[in-house]
Structure formats: C-alpha cells, structure tokens
Amino acid sequence: MTDQAEGYTTADGRKIGGVVMEMKNITLRFGGVVAIHNISFDIREGEIRAIIGPNGAGKSSMLNVISGFYTPSEGEVWYKGAKRPPMKPYEVARQGVARTFQNIALFEGMSVLDNVMTGRLTHMKAGILPQMIWKGRAEAEETENRIIAERVIDFLEIQHIRKTPVARLPYGLKKRVELARALAAEPTILLLDEPMAGMNVEEKEDMCRFILDVNDEFGTTIALIEHDMGVVMDLSDRVVVMDYGKKIGDGSPDEVRNNQDVIDAYLGVQH
C-alpha cells in the first residue's frame, strides 16, 4: 500500500488525503456473543471505502460503531487526529458523520423536502424564542438551509417529488431521498448501509452514479457496506473484508480480489 501520512493517488488520478477516521483494535460484544473481534482500519479523506463480508460478518455492527450507535467494548475510534470519547450517536452526527440505513429509515410522516431539511438540523442554531415568533434568526435560517436542501434535491434529481409524503414513494426513490437527507448535512464522512440492496439494475446504476458524483463534486469521504461485489469493486478505492467478526483482508479492490482468505471465505461461497 501507500504511505500513511500523505495519502495516495487513485488509478483514475484522484488525490486521496490523510486519515480522517481510524478504528483501532475494535471489539464489540453482546452478552457472550462477539460481533466484532479486534479490527483495525482507517478511512482517508476523499476516498470511497467499502466494508464487505458475508451475512453475519459484522459489517453492520461495524457501521454502527462508526456512527456511534454502538459503543465498542474494547478499542478506540480516532477521528480527525483525536481519540473520540464515548459519545451519543447524535454527537457523532454533529461532528460530521452522516449515514443511510439498510432498511430505509425515513420519516414517513413528512414530505421529501422536510426529510431533507432534517438533514440540516445539525446546522440550525436559532433559539426557541425566535422560532416561536418566526422572526430573526429562525426565519433567516429557514431560507438559508432551504437553499442548501434544494441544491441537494436538484443534485439527486428529486425536485418533482419535493412535496410528496415519503410514505407514498417507491423503494428506489426512498433510497435516494435517504441519501439526500444524509448529504444535506454536508458530512465529513458519509456512511452508506447497503445503498443498493433490493434495487433493480437500472436503479443500481443510478445510485452508483450518484455515489461517484457525490464523491467527485463535494469531495465527500464515503464508507459503504455492500453485498453486490461487482458494484463494490467498481466503486471503491479500498476495501475491508470481514468474516465472522474478524478482518480477513484490506486493500485496493485488486489486492482483495486476489487474497486467498477472501476468496475462500467470501467470494467462493457467495456465487
């Protein structure tokens, strides 16, 4: 691999920066069950990082550790060069980590626009009084953030359903709205939990394009979990492979593809 401090240049010539997040010897237990066993890896600025593995490998648990939903039993999470103290998930989100969910977790009772606007909540600072009278900061903020939300909506091509309640949308669009909500937060790291699960080929292609565009346009660092090997290999810059809670491979798609452990554990069984 490449040198640790300075980053590397990808095959298509993109410049990848230093480490934004580093997982150091993470172990996660539920009662007696060990979901993650002593895993370490890093995520670099601007890259697309994938975590793959068969069912029950602990990928989702790992994503939950990154987003702060689970606190690791052992090990440390380093973020932007500092050790992350134990914190609530919302504090992690406010540090710039946004995510989507494997089983869509949109706010079904709200419109698409409102859902995207919830992504902006971490940036809204108006006190309760101005909110009550809809004046001053509250009113200004509403418009400023609306502009950002609308930009994301335009970017993901969902303008036409802006005012539709999300409950009425088809699956593929819901996935896209969820991505919009996460993007609206303008995150440092964007976590995608199986962004293409349950999609048809066309929808998958769309989603791929959006992920690459996001990375390209906004320079957002992306970490994703995905089942679909083909897609992952095309998309990502580096891949972590997990099996039974352990890390069995880490490197560029090509390196991983040729790793014998990975072939045995995952690729061989999967297809």
Next chain:
Amino acid sequence: MLHDIFIAPFQDMFSAPDFLLQVLWEGLVSGILYALIALGFVLIFRSSRIFNFAQGIMVVFAALTLVGLHAMGVPAWICVLLTLGVMFVLAMAIERVVLRPLVGQPDIILFMATIGITLFLIGFGEIIFGGENKVMITEELGIPTGSWTLEPFGGLLILEQKDVTAVVVAALLVIGLLVFLSRTQMGRAIRALGDDSQAALSVGISLHTIWVLVWFIAGIIALVTGIAWGARAGVSFALEVIAYKALPVLMLGGLESIAGAIIGGLMIGLLEKLFEIYWGQPLMGGNTETWFAFVLALLVLLFRPQGLFGEKIIERV
C-alpha cells in the same frame, strides 16, 4: 421522620401479625382480580397487538348482563350460559364491526377504537340495565357467603368464603387457560400468533376466527372477574375503574407475558395494600392506592425498561 418511614411500619407489622396476615390476604384477593383483568389484556394483545382498553367495561357488562337476566326471572345457571352467549356475540360484533375494518392501522388507532367500544358499552349498558347499583346473585350461583374466622397468633383473621371461592375459581381459570393454550390446536395458534403471525396462519385457522375466540375468552375472564368483584361490592358502572389497576400490572409483567400478568397482579395487589396500610395511611393521608401501583411500575421501568420479566433488549438498526 426516618423512624416513621423505616422502622415504625415494621414494628407495626410484627406487633400485630394477625393484622398483617389480614392485610396480605386482602392484597392477595385484589391482586388475583387485577391479574385476571391483566390476563384479558395480555391475551388480546398477544393475538392482535391491540391494547384493549375495553376490558374493564367488559367486566361490568358481563356482570350486568348476568344480574339483569336473573332479574327477569331466568334461573341463575342459565343466566351464566346466556351471559356467555352474549359475550360471544359481543366478541363477534367487535371483530366484525371494529377490528376487521381497522386491520393494519397503527397501534394507537386500535387503542382508540377500544376506547370507543368502552364508551359505547357504557351508554348501551346504562340504557338497557339502568345505572343503579345491583346486587350480585352470589347465593343463587351457589357461592358461599359466610366467612371463616381464624385466630393465628392469638389474633383475628377473617376469610370471606366468597373471596376464597374467587381465588380458587381464578386459579382454576388460569390453569384451564394454560392447558387450553398449550394442549389444543386453537390454543397453540393463539400462542404462536404472539410470536409470529405467519406461523399461526400456517396452522390453518383464520385470523378472524382466532380474534373472535380471543375476545370471547377475554369475555369469559371478564365474567368471572365481574362475579368475583360484584360479590364484594355490588355491580355498577363504578366497577369500571378497577380496570385501570390492570395497567401497571401490564407494565411490570409485560404486555405479552401470561406469567407476568399473574405474578405482576399479585405483586401489585399485595404491595399497594401494604404500602397503604403501613405508610400511606399513617404518613400521607391515605388513598395512596390510586397511584401507588403506577408509580411503582414507573420506577421499576426506569431501571428495567424491559419490565420485570422481559429480556434485555438489543436495539438494531
């Protein structure tokens, strides 16, 4: 002050153990009745995810029907059968008119619907049976009305025979119910529904049949509760309020646990009586039974959100 809270009540208990026994007995009898109502809730919740607020009014309605039929000159035991018939028709009507059109709605909607049923039955019952207090046909049903006076520790312990009967009948009912749930195909279907509705359907019994059945069983429980409680203090719409006591029982025991309902009911019956007699009345002006059970359940849930009998919940995304 500390003495009054931590020492005096226990001194009281030990200085008059016969009285303590009486308190525990009274608590046990109320506890049994709370448990019965809670059981009705649990059965319905397990099979249809409905938090049935109408369980309390069903108790009143069953008891009123029984007494009302008897007032019309029908022999007591025929009344019981006819009342069971009425409860069955009620179960069918509720399934048909209320539940079926509301399938798949959010929990809170179904909960509200049962409040609607409650109001309807209050109005309907009062039009048919009138609002006045009625006497439960205790003797006619062959329930003994005397009392046994025991003298433990040289004191006095009064056991009402109808309370003893209530305890025995309740125990039999619970045993019968458990046998039904574990030994019959229907029963297994109901239990399975609590865990997985697909599994239940695979037994080959339609959901609608199961619902009617479950509401009918809840009706039977209501009738037994109504007879037992009515024998204590007459039958009137004021009975409805005892249904509220089943709610903290559900919090402690869990909405889906049959064992939880029974143990929770007994616990609350005993503890609220002990608290009222030894702490509530001397220190707080009495009447603490209105809230004690709720506050207790709340405190327990604060420290064990899964309830007393639930397993620790692991949240997943």
Next chain:
Amino acid sequence: MKHFTKMALAATVAAGLCTSAAADIYAPNLSYRTGPFAATGIPLMNGQKDYFTMINERDGGIGGVKIEFDECETGYSTEKGVECYEKTKGRAVVTQPWSTGITLQVLPKTNVDMIPILAPGYGFSPMADGKVFQWAFNAPGSYWDAASMILKFISQDNLDNLKGKKIAFLHLDHPFGKEPLPFLEAKAAQHGFELLPIPVGLKEMQNQSAQWLQIRRERPDYVIMWGWGAMNAGAITEAVKTKFPMENFIGTWWSGHDADLKIVGEDGKGYKSISFSRPMLDAAIQADIKKYVVDAGKSQSNPEEMSGVFYNRGLVISMILAEGIKAAQDHFKVGEINAEQLRWGLENLNVTEERLAELGMTGMVAPFKTSCSDHTGHSGGWVLEWDGKAFVEASDHLTPDSASIQPLEVEKAAEYAAANAPWPINEECK
C-alpha cells in the same frame, strides 16, 4: 329549499312550544340518573318528579299555574351541572344543583344571575347565613345539623360523654364528604374526643378494604359515614365483612338508602342513618300519588322504591319548593312568579304541623321555618335504623345544636364573602 322550509317550520313549532310553556313556572332539576351515583340519585329524582306530577294533575299546578318540572342530566359531574345551569337559567325560577360540587360552582353565579339555589339537606352549610348567601337555601337542614345530631345521638345528648373516645369519619373524598369536617373538628377539640377522618377516593368507592383495615387497626368507638352513591354499599359490605359492630356505625342522611342495605340484608341490622325525613306509607299524600301519578302511568318508580327512605325524601324536597312557590304567589299576588319572587318565598317558608297535615305529609318532615337570616330552618330529624328489611325509626325527634353551629356558619360565611369580594351582603336583614 325544501329542506330549509322544513327547518323553518320546525323552528316555528319550537317557538310555539316555548311560548306555550312560558305560562308555566319552569323548575328544572339537575338530576343524575347515570353514572356511579345514579343508584342513590334515581329514587330521589323519582320522588321529586312524582310530587310535581301529582300537583299538576290533582290541583292543576300551584295557584292555578302549572309547574314545568324538567330534568337536566348531570351524571353528578360538576361540568355537566354547570352546563345544565347555563342552559336552564334563562327561564328557570330555581336551581336544584343536586351535588355539593355543582352547588359550590353555581353559588357565586346566582348572585349575578339572581336565581335562587335550593339544595335541601346538602350544599355548603354556611349557606344558612342568609345575609351573606341571599340566593342559596338548604332547608330543612345542613350537613352541620346532621353531624351535630349524630354526635348528640351517640353521646346520649351530652357530648362530654364522648371524651376520650375515638370516632372515625369515613367520607367521600369530594366537597360533599369534606363539608362537615370543620364542625366535627371544632367539636372534637371542644369535647375531647379523637376524630379520625378516613377519606374514600372516588375510584375506591367499591373497594374500601384499605379503609376498613384502617378502621380495624384503629378500633374506633364509632364510625360516622358521609357516603354517597356506590360508596354506601361498599362501606356497608366491608363493615359486615370486618365484623364492625353495626350499632356503632351511623351515616348521614344520604347514606340511608334501602337498596344499599338490602345487599347485606340481615347482616346490616343495627346500622343507623340520621334523616330529616321519614317515609310515612300511610300518609294521605301516598294515596294521591298513587291515584294521579302511578295509576296514570306517569311514574318511573316502582312499589319497592316508593316505600323507601329516598323516594319519600324526594317528595319532601319537592314539597319545600312547592311551598316556596306558594308563599311567593300569596305574597306578590301573582301566579307566574319569577326567580326573585321565589327567593322571597323560600326565605319566608313556614312549614307548620298544620300545613303538613293539609298537605297530607304529617310526620314526613319536622316543622320548620326560614327567615332572611336563616336559610336552613334547622328542622332537625330522626335516627333511622336498619332492621334487616327496612329502615325504622330509632330515636325521638332530634334537633341540632344550633347555638354552636350558628357562630361557625357566620364565621365561614364571612370568610367566603371575603374571598369572593366584592360580595353583596343583605344589610337590611337583621
């Protein structure tokens, strides 16, 4: 358009009804035939209603004017009661609120709306002070009267006999139940007996095991009960259960309902209740009620209920209102009296032995008279005892200790007026 015509027609019909009704005296009753208190309410309401039906049928009303006796259902709910008050006050000459809670609520409004409240035997005891409560009447007796007579009875007319005794006061946790507390507390302090108030919550009425365990533990010499609705039956069954000596258990006049005692039957033998009224089944009025109301199919009651204490008390209560109307008619020389005139009538009631005989109600209530300063009349009453089947008389005519009640009435009335300032006082009344 067709629809509209229909509506207009209905409106005209309704208007027509109203104008024809205006020739009557409108005396609404805030009744409760529903809810947890219906059991005790229904016989009273039936008695009240039957009395006026009889008056209308037999005499064509009072002074030639029919009485429109109408019920507005409250379910003993204060909220509904106020709604009924607002609804009826436009035409009504009187408010019969039928619950201490509703009485307290409408009490200040009557001063502004100028409608008399008639609350026979209930409501706020200081209403006796007619100078302060110009519009409120609780003849023939207040709760403090009842409490006073009970104490007199159990002490054999000498309250000092109660010294060192313990009296439990089992009461509904509601304005009604708390009403006699100030009087009882004053007496306890004065005569050296211990008063143990035991409240029964509205939700605990039917399950009083905690209260009766307390009674068993405290071993009071007497239990005085201020119960209503389902609470009475609950208390009496528990008393039987805990083997509390029935002869030491005595209730207020709203705790003496036959049906409540029938639940325990023989076991309730010895239970007593104070009463300002007595059922007199051979009184002349009974025949008229039967003839004009029951036989005409206009009664909602039944023979069993009609022989009971509460139904007959209902008759007495309506008689008091009827006498007030008559007094006003005689004084103002008009048939259709208004609310203000009725106020005068109620303030000048004079129910004598002779008058009771004329009415065919001899012995059903003791004679009493009201005045501008005394809105209660303090008729006194009797102790009724349950003999296993019915209530029978167990004492001579008792009178309350007015000498000690009156100062307390004046004091509490003044407190009330101060708290509700500005409050008009009838200065003319001496």
Next chain:
Amino acid sequence: MLYRTAGQYKTSYASDQAVFPVRQDAILLGIILLLAWVIFPLTASEFTFQTLLIPILIYSLAALGLNVLTGYAGQLSLGTAAFMGVGAYACYKMVTLMPWLNPLVAILLSGAFSAGIGVAFGIPSLRIKGFYLAIATLAAQFFLVWLFEKWGWLYNYNSSGAIQVPNLTMFGVYVAGPQASTIVQYYVVLVVVSLLTWVTINLTRGTLGRTWKATRDMDFAAELIGINLMRSKLTAFAISSYIVGVAGALFVFMWRGAAEPNLFDIPLSFRILFIAIIGGLGSIMGNYLGAILIVGLPVMLNTVPEALGIHIDSATVEHLNIMIVGSLIIFFLIIEPHGLARLWALIREKLVIWPFPH
C-alpha cells in the same frame, strides 16, 4: 373553481414557506377570524358562549397541547387533565398570594409550572416507549390528582377542598370570578388561544417541529442524523405541558369558576385525547374541528330533538350521547384514521382540481 391554485406562483422560498401558500386558505382563515372576533361576540347568547364558544376554544387549546406531544413528538400521554390541573392550581395560588398580579399574566405564567412538572414526568420517556409510556403518564395523572386532594396549601385549606375563582380585574374590568361578564371572558380566552396557536404553528413548521416529527417517525434514525432525543422529547413535554397548563388555567378561571380535584381526573384526559385523535394527530386545525364535534355533539343532542318537539328523557339523552361519541370514534377511525383534519385536506384536494378531475 373555488380552490383553483393555478396562476399562484411562488417566487421565493420564503413565500413558499408561508403558513398559507394558497390564497383561498388565507381567505378562509380571514372569514373564521372575522367570525370569532366580531360576528360571534355580536350575536351569540350567554348560553352559546358558556356551552359552546368558550369551552370549544379551551378544549381546542388543551388538545393542541396534547397534539404537540402526541401528534408531533409521538409520545402518547393519558395524563393531560392532571397537567391542566397543575396550571389551574398554580394560577389559583398566584392570584391568591399576589392579588395585584395581572390575571392574564398569571394565566400565562401558570403554564410554566405545568411545563416544569411535565418535564419531570417526561423523563421516563427517555427509557420507556409506546404503550408503556402511556401507562407511565397515568402515574402522573393519578398521583397529581391525589396531590390536589391531599395538599391543603394548594387550595388554601378551604374546607370543601375545592378552589373558587375570586373576582379579578384587569384595567378596571372584571375578567374572572362571578362578576366577570361572559363576553370579556370570551375575549380573554380568544386572545390567549390565538396567541398560543400562532406560536405553535411557528414551532411546528420550523426546526423544532421537524425535530419532533423525526423523533416521532423513527427515533433511532433521528438520533443518528444528529437529533438529541432527550432534548427533543423534553422540549415537547415542556411546550405541550405549558399549553395544557394554560388551557387548565383558562378552563377554571375563564369558564368553570371553581374546581375540585377530581375534575382533573381521567375522563377529562380522555375527552381531550378524543378531540386530538378525532381532529387529527399532527394537525393544528384538527384540534378545533375535534373540539367542535366533541363539545357540540351533546349540546346538539340536548337541544335539537327538543326544538323539533320530540321529548327525550334527559338521562336517555346522556346515555345516547355516550353511545354516539363511542360510535363516532370508531366510525372516524375506520373512515379516516388521521381525523377530521385529513378529511378536510382530502376535500380541499378535490376542490383544488374541481371541476376538472385532472
């Protein structure tokens, strides 16, 4: 044609964010306000004020408070009446301890007390969810009512245990107590209700509203996108309880005139819950529609048959009323679980495209 929206273009986000983006809605609101502020006061009788107008406004406000908690933040509460009680008793204590206090200020301050207690009883919501939380709110319901009965200081050791509203003046006019005229009380209620409704509209359409709705719809997702659930739930409890408390103070001071503890018992809680649900959870207007129905129905049942010359026994009317309310609840839940507000929205949608179906 009435509701044609064609031709109404939005040129800025601010105008799109307005409360009524469609002009006809604004006109409709104008008509309603005109009715409430001018026409009703000029025409209504004392009876109408006392049995319809004032209670409808007060019940709407209480339901609005509950709706913030249950409809917007998704926390089911069965203890609304107890928090109304806190507001009423707080107001009573304030005006009796500080008779110089402006009654309107006292009413608005009394909500602060119920907000405080609401937050205390809201803390369990951080650990307990769904029906368990609903039952937990019953702990507040029963405990507080018990406290109103037992704590003599609250009712100034009044022998009856009830609180009686004294005569209170504001700028020389009686606004509360027996001397106050109904129309003055109506305007006080209207001012407070309008003010709080406006504030609630602003809160629910902005940042806080989205925070609550996110908490309601999917709490874990809300937390993972950066919402502090504790703050979200507790602000909902605080603001809801504040509104409910003010409604309670109005209830006693502007309408009932006196109150005993059991007034704030569970039937009142349920009535407010009915209003909120029949009106529509998560809607502002629904509270008013629900209150009109629930308050108006018994009055209608009592007066309409009589006006038509049909005499129904008053007890029977009461029984029928209970039955009808019960049936209506079931009926509306089946027809439109989202309440009258949604029903109106559907009608409006139809009207927008009427008379052309596309």
